[in-house]
Amino acid sequence: DQQVKQNSPSLSVQEGRISILNCDYTNSMFDYFLWYKKYPAEGPTFLISISSIKDKNEDGRFTVFLNKSAKHLSLHIVPSQPGDSAVYFCAARYSGNTPLVFGKGTRLSVIA
């Protein structure tokens, strides 16, 4: 059974608007969450992360929100740019250096 779920396979957003990518998880033992971005023919690159003791982390145009009671996190990109068009993966881990558990990804298309 999937422990990290990205229920939207794709999302289209106009340039300059906000992109919101969502992720749900089932295991309350996860203590650290990450977002990765992946372009075709390249490996995933780390974007932003959040610890379970926080509810928000911001880095430039990217903000991740964590709602532990709902077991839900979201990535906000404001303003969206055409270069943000990529597949975004949500990932989670248990404590320590255990392997990440990935969602299936959401393909974001930012339209000029």
Add this chain to the structure above:
Amino acid sequence: DVKVTQSSRYLVKRTGEKVFLECVQDMDHENMFWYRQDPGLGLRLIYFSYDVKMKEKGDIPEGYSVSREKKERFSLILESASTNQTSMYLCASMSNQPQHFGDGTRLSIL
């Protein structure tokens, strides 16, 4: 900057062949991982290693093995390649989070 290098970007092999995928990292990371990425399935963990000569099975280890003889190098081995192993293979390494990925090997088994 962390550099994770996968030896081949594209590889074509035949059914039944033994296939080696090589991965090297330059940051002295203890932990290394092999994933495969397939459309609609995301990234699935095949094997990982916490140290030299140590290996752990991931979620889909069947048909694969690994080798970690040196800290910087983690090899994925397809013992007898089959067409359902056609995929994008991604290597990653880390000391503490986050994991850093290589650019991937697109492997086709004919």
